[in-house]
Amino acid sequence: MSAASPVVQLDDVHLSFKGVKAVNGVSLHVEPGELFAIIGPNGAGKTSLFNVISGVYQPQEGRVRFQGQDVLGRKPSDIARRGVARTFQNIALFEHLTVTDNLMLGRHQHIGYGWPSAFAWWGRAKREEIVHRRFCEEIVDFLELEQWRGMPVGLLPYGVQKRVELGRALAMEPKLLLLDEPVAGMNLEETEDMARFVLDIRDELDVPIIMVEHDMGLVMDLADRILVVDFGTPITTGTPDEVQRHPDVIRAYLGQELSS
Structure with missing residues (x-):
């Protein structure tokens, strides 16, 4: 990977809601120009990680750094001004505009x-x-x-x-783009178009991306590295090939059909 400092870095982040662990000891870093994916079953803590990075949730433990600066405790508006932008699982547009x-x-x-x-x-x-x-x-x-x-x-x-x-x-x-299920609900043609635009954002606009997505074919085709989480706990981080071959990932999430 690049020798430059990570764009964003999470160190041993823990987030609980009334004793329920949403994020349990997650560490990650995203390099300049990288497309980093987070995958896991529903309820694995993927969107919670986005909310931690963007300041919506404040973890009880751990550290969050963006462009080398500690942003833990910062308001979402402040983090957005620093250059973190995101999309959402459900479309949040003004329909009449x-x-x-x-x-x-x-x-x-x-x-x-x-x-x-x-x-x-x-x-x-x-x-x-x-x-x-x-x-x-x-x-x-x-x-x-x-x-x-x-x-x-x-x-x-x-x-x-x-x-x-x-x-x-x-x-x-943005200096970091968070994509929360960018192709959810799309047909094949729409998915292919979105995949092309995501790659163009990384390669032409040089914007690093963190993507949460359930479409495993898309993730394996686009991502440089992948973090796999299950019930808030990290399983492994690696390249798409490494992740597909990891035995714990196969058992917990991907299934044997994707391990070959």
Whole structure:
């Protein structure tokens, strides 16, 4: 792996809810330019790990560092401003707003003008608005959303809505992108499109990614390294080939058919 410092690092993280262990001693690190996947059965603690990284949950033990800085105890808004963006299992878009307007919501943390300037629509507000909309148009082109840019997202196919949510995260200009089940509910064609965009984000935009996903074919094809968790406890971390051959993973999750 790269000799550079990890983008994000978790050390021996423990998170409990009323005595129930959601995360039990998980350590991980993600290198610059890496696509890191977290897999495990439902209830394994995958989304809880995302919530720890993004500041939604505060673990009782352990350390969380982002770009070399301790972020444990920081508010989610502060961690987002530092460059952590995420998508969600369930689509969380504003259905009555257009594709472009939903993307513009991702620019919120980059807006430097106040409401008086915005209300008057002059000076800094107007200049910044032009810059932000131009940035969103680049995302529209990158994710091939041109034909839907002016449509309310509630009228769009499910797979396109998932793409818009990905675009909103990209509008934040992330230094780390958290993808929570990016192809859940998609058909084969939509899954293939999303896989291509995820690789383009890593390779062309040079954004490191942590992905939680149940589609094992997708994970094995895309991920550089994989962490396997079960009931909040880490089983192993390794390359897709190493993970598929690990006996504990085969028994706990993948099944014999994926071990060959």
